[in-house]
Amino acid sequence: MAKMTGVVLPGNSTVEFREFDIPEPGHGQVLLKIKASSICGSDIRAIYREHLGKGPEAYQGVICGHEPCGQVAKLGPGVKRFKEGDRVVVYHISGCGLCHDCRMGYQISCSSPHRAAYGWQRDGGNAEYMLTEEADLVLMPDSMTYADGALCACGFGTCYEAIERIQVSGKDRFLAVGLGPMGLAALMLAKGMGATKLIGVDVVDERIELAKKLGVADLVLKADDSTLAKIKDATDGLGCESVVDCSGAPAGRLLSIQATRQWGKVAFVGEGNTVEFEPSRDIIHNQITVYGSWVTSVPHLEELVEKIGRWDMHPDITVTHTFPLNKADEAYDLMDQGKCGKVVIAPDES
Numbered sequence: 003m004a005k006m007t008g009v010v011l012p013g014n015s016t017v018e019f020r021e022f023d024i025p026e027p028g029h030g031q032v033l034l035k036i037k038a039s040s041i042c043g044s045d046i047r048a049i050y051r052e053h054l055g056k057g058p059e060a061y062q063g064v065i066c067g068h069e070p071c072g073q074v075a076k077l078g079p080g081v082k083r084f085k086e087g088d089r090v091v092v093y094h095i096s097g098c099g100l101c102h103d104c105r106m107g108y109q110i111s112c113s114s115p116h117r118a119a120y121g122w123q124r125d126g127g128n129a130e131y132m133l134t135e136e137a138d139l140v141l142m143p144d145s146m147t148y149a150d151g152a153l154c155a156c157g158f159g160t161c162y163e164a165i166e167r168i169q170v171s172g173k174d175r176f177l178a179v180g181l182g183p184m185g186l187a188a189l190m191l192a193k194g195m196g197a198t199k200l201i202g203v204d205v206v207d208e209r210i211e212l213a214k215k216l217g218v219a220d221l222v223l224k225a226d227d228s229t230l231a232k233i234k235d236a237t238d239g240l241g242c243e244s245v246v247d248c249s250g251a252p253a254g255r256l257l258s259i260q261a262t263r264q265w266g267k268v269a270f271v272g273e274g275n276t277v278e279f280e281p282s283r284d285i286i287h288n289q290i291t292v293y294g295s296w297v298t299s300v301p302h303l304e305e306l307v308e309k310i311g312r313w314d315m316h317p318d319i320t321v322t323h324t325f326p327l328n329k330a331d332e333a334y335d336l337m338d339q340g341k342c343g344k345v346v347i348a349p350d351e352s
């Protein structure tokens with residue numbers, strides 16, 4: 003049987019290369035030739051450093067990589083829509099398909115023991131090939147690169163969901179707190195949805211520089227005691243109509259709430275940590291709505307890639323480093339340091 007290399011993360015900030023059989027697609031399954039697979043903050047937080055998770059974040063020692071994008075290489079029996087050569091993004095969680103959340107397309111929230119996320123509980127994208135369920139695939143428009151697609155599989159998809167949830171439009175001035183890959187994605191997508199003034203905030207100089215260089219915001223601020231006042235100054239003293247927190251930090255979340263205009267909406271997508279605020283002063287008297295938003299749905303991922311094609315938008319401008327598969331160890335080490343944009347592993351590169 004033909005063999006391939008796959009990457010496994012044993013913990014303790016190490017990377018292991020192992021040999022696997024190239025899988026054979028079963029009924030309703032599709033074998034993908036992986037073209038790009040990007041590294042996510044959650045790979046570092048919950049898998050690379052230590053195996054943190056329980057439930058959906060329980061890593062089972064499988065091939066890692068939950069942001070895969072590739073080309074259909076082989077069809078299993080009973081495949082209905084996709085054909086060899088199709089360029090596809092993988093929605094990164096395979097659900098039971100039958101619970102209420104799955105029926106809505108939110109496989110992320112699938113409550114069945116059959117739920118398995120690629121790169122967490124079943125083999126993911128850091129390999130030459132990956133076995134997928136046809137139902138998890140989304141066809142890409144021709145204008146999108148494979149790296150664009152990988153970035154949509156998780157990060158851009160998650161930001162799109164938050165932006166849809168708070169209905170960002172041309173009526174809004176938009177703030178992203180945290181300028182890692184998620185914050186950059188949120189700003190690009192808010193602009194696509196028509197937001198007229200874009201503001202970004204972070205504490206890390208490298209991230210601030212990258213946001214400025216990419217031109218994704220009208221105003222980029224380094225967070226300090228005057229940040230809230232500066233945001234108010236830039237918005238006629240009112241704050242932003244819509245805000246997304248990608249920082250996951252207590253101070254970032256508080257800023258997100260306090261920089262939201264009266265009657266405005268704020269979505270939390272950054273994970274971990276906690277937040278402390280005064281409900282009367284910060285939310286109730288300002289008539290603010292706070293949303294939690296986790297990943298996205300298959301239909302929204304499909305909508306996202308259609309829009310990205312139509313907007314001729316390229317998520318891959320946020321990629322600062324691309325590594326071949328045999329240098330995945332360097333890729334994870336770089337991402338762990340956090341002083342970079344998005345990092346992509348592309349098996350065909352060498």
Ligand SMILES: [Zn+2]
Pocket residue numbers: 042043044045068069156157
């Ligand atoms: Zn992710």
Ligand SMILES: [Zn+2]
Pocket residue numbers: 097098099100101102103104105109111112113114
């Ligand atoms: Zn389900």
